Amino acid sequence: xxxxxxxxxxxxxxxxxxxxxxxxxxxxxxxxxxxxxxxxxxxxxxxxxxxxxxxxxxxxxxxxxxxxxxxxxxxxxxxxxxxxxxxxxxxxxxxxxxxxxxxxxxxxxxxxxxxxxxxxxxxxxxxxxxxxxxxxxxxxxxxxxxxxxxxxxxxxxxxxxxxxxxxxxxxxxxxxxxxxxxxxxxxxxxxxxxxxxxxxxxxxxxxxxxxxxxxxxxxxxxxxxxxxxxxxxxxxxxxxxxxxxxxxxxxxxxxxxxxxxxxxxxxxxxxxxxxxxxxxxxxxxxxxxxxxxxxxxxxxxxxxxxxxxxxxxxxxxxxxxxxxxxxxxxxxxxxxxxxxxxxxxxxxxxxxxxxxxxxxxxxxxxxxxxxxxxxxxxxxxxxxxxxxxxxxxxxxxxxxxxxxxxxxxxxxxxxxxxxxxxxxxxxxxxxxxxxxxxxxxxxxxxxxxxxxxxxxxxxxxxxxxxxxxxxxxxxxxxxxxxxxxxxxxxxx
Numbered sequence: 093x094x095x096x097x098x099x100x101x102x103x104x105x106x107x108x109x110x111x112x113x114x115x116x117x118x119x120x121x122x123x124x125x126x127x128x129x130x131x132x133x134x135x136x137x138x139x140x141x142x143x144x145x146x147x148x149x150x151x152x153x154x155x156x157x158x159x160x161x162x163x164x165x166x167x168x169x170x171x172x173x174x175x176x177x178x179x180x181x182x183x184x185x186x187x188x189x190x191x192x193x194x195x196x197x198x199x200x201x202x203x204x205x206x207x208x209x210x211x212x213x214x215x216x217x218x219x220x221x222x223x224x225x226x227x228x229x230x231x232x233x234x235x236x237x238x239x240x241x242x243x244x245x246x247x248x249x250x251x252x253x254x255x256x257x258x259x260x261x262x263x264x265x266x267x268x269x270x271x272x273x274x275x276x277x278x279x280x281x282x283x284x285x286x287x288x289x290x291x292x293x294x295x296x297x298x299x300x301x302x303x304x305x306x307x308x309x310x311x312x313x314x315x316x317x318x319x320x321x322x323x324x325x326x327x328x329x330x331x332x333x334x335x336x337x338x339x340x341x342x343x344x345x346x347x348x349x350x351x352x353x354x355x356x357x358x359x360x361x362x363x364x365x366x367x368x369x370x371x372x373x374x375x376x377x378x379x380x381x382x383x384x385x386x387x388x389x390x391x392x393x394x395x396x397x398x399x400x401x402x403x404x405x406x407x408x409x410x411x412x413x414x415x416x417x418x419x420x421x422x423x424x425x426x427x428x429x430x431x432x433x434x435x436x437x438x439x440x441x442x443x444x445x446x447x448x449x450x451x452x453x454x455x456x457x458x459x460x461x462x463x464x465x466x467x468x469x470x471x472x473x474x475x476x477x478x479x480x481x482x483x484x485x486x487x488x489x490x491x492x493x494x495x496x497x498x499x500x501x502x503x504x505x506x507x508x509x510x511x512x513x514x515x516x517x518x519x520x521x522x523x524x525x526x527x528x529x530x531x532x533x534x535x536x537x538x539x540x541x542x543x544x545x546x547x548x549x550x551x552x553x554x555x556x557x558x559x560x561x562x563x564x565x566x567x568x569x570x571x572x573x574x575x576x577x578x579x580x581x582x583x584x
Contacts, residue, residue, distance in 0.1 A: 118232060119246045121295035122225045123253040125189070128284045129218050130257020131264075132196075135281050138266035138419075139274070146274050147205045156209060161216035166319045166516050171312055172220040173227075173509025174364050178305050181227045181505055182298040188217040188224070189289045196282035200275040218285075219516075223492055223508035225250060230496040230504055231299035240497045244437040244445065247493040251433035251485060255426045262419065311364035314353040322346025322517070326524040334528065365510065366503055374498040375507065377572050381453065381565040382491050382511040383518035388456055388558035389484050390519025395526055395554045397422065400473065409548045411470055424474055428481025429488065436486040445497075446572050449490050453566035455483025461559035464552065483562070491515075522557070529553040 136143070140157075168188075176184040195214035202208050226247055233242040261281070268277045325343025332339055357363035369375045400418045402410025413421070432452065439448045459480025466472040492508040499507030530550035 127257035130254040131261035134258035134261035135265040139269040160213040165219035173505040176505035200278035227505040247489040251489040308364040318349035384561040386515035386518025387522040391522025428478040429485030432482035432485025452486035457562035463555035
């Protein structure tokens with residue numbers, strides 16, 4: 093085939109059949125890393141009560157573990173993404189894996205809540221793995237025919253392995269905690285992370301285009317303080333309610349600090365985050381979609397679990413499921429995400445990345461809006477969750493891949509990392525809003541035992557907000573240039 097006859101990835105008529113080829117080895121090693129990331133996210137969930145008893149704390153204090161890890165993720169992703177662009181994505185992947193391994197190894201050998209909390213927080217460095225991995229793959233495929241489709245296919249494989257790891261991790265953790273001492277159970281994921289370090293060290297090649305330079309410490313400080321203030325304010329709102337002036341003041345401070353950060357970045361010759369990317373017609377909708385998507389993928393899971401456990405005989409709504417039946421709902425949702433992640437590159441090859449993103453956002457919207465009329469039976473809830481899961485899996489894979497293909501060559505890691513950071517912020521906002529919505533009109537168990545359930549109106553709020561934000565994301569993506577995220581766009 094001559095040069096003039098080469099098909100263009102993303103065109104409507106012909107699609108090149110892209111194969112991973114020499115990238116297969118790197119993708120395979122990175123898939124193991126993402127599998128481990130999934131295990132970390134699912135493994136501990138069945139044993140949180142056992143951990144609380146081991147540390148001598150109240151069950152409610154377990155929320156500190158999730159909160160501090162989310163806070164860390166918002167801080168470290170921008171820094172590690174930029175350092176990856178400057179000095180090597182593999183290098184920063186190794187550093188983050190080493191920190192995660194050390195923190196994981198500390199967990200089995202302490203019964204101090206303070207030490208455990210610090211180690212658990214530092215374990216959250218795994219959040220930078222996926223953005224850095226996508227940046228590595230994009231760097232290795234840049235310039236090859238069908239590079240956008242190659243990245244999409246690799247991203248789908250990585251996300252599928254992530255969700256598979258979450259399922260296996262949850263099942264394995266639940267099984268082991270009933271049969272082995274807790275310190276042995278906690279040691280298992282730590283050894284898996286240690287194995288990841290050596291897999292990356294000897295199996296993954298470094299990105300071939302590094303920007304160099306110096307880290308923008310002033311910008312990093314400004315954005316870190318802004319994120320701490322914003323997420324901290326949201327946590328105070330959730331704890332103290334709408335009437336707390338301190339919570340609103342801290343939240344507003346976090347938002348206001350974005351202004352000096354943006355002004356500083358515009359003046360800086362090598363900014364931590366090139367805020368001009370937010371004006372890009374291709375990237376801006378992707379970042380906004382990531383934030384809107386974070387509302388459902390990070391903010392809605394806990395309310396859905398508690399709705400399933402709510403006893404309809406007592407409250408008049410809910411499913412009254414057991415712990416195992418609830419875990420099946422979550423497992424089927426994750427299987428839906430795996431399906432969506434694997435279908436994403438196939439649909440992209442048949443259509444375009446832009447249309448695939450729109451379709452994925454619409455599936456998320458349909459799944460959650462179906463809850464409004466259909467939430468009375470186990471089958472209805474599972475159906476809704478699987479539909480939303482397919483769209484969610486596609487978006488988890490598509491967003492960093494789309495950001496990588498549309499970003500400047502020296503900002504690949506920053507762009508993929510921003511999808512994660514903005515998604516986390518969206519999830520933090522949703523978590524606070526949903527928590528307050530569910531508190532209004534709570535019902536108290538007829539037994540008088542003090543058990544409470546979220547209000548039905550609060551659950552309607554959760555489902556409506558998740559559905560509408562996904563619809564808004566689909567509309568925003570309609571304004572993306574038609575050939576965005578394709579090889580044609582790169583050549584242009």
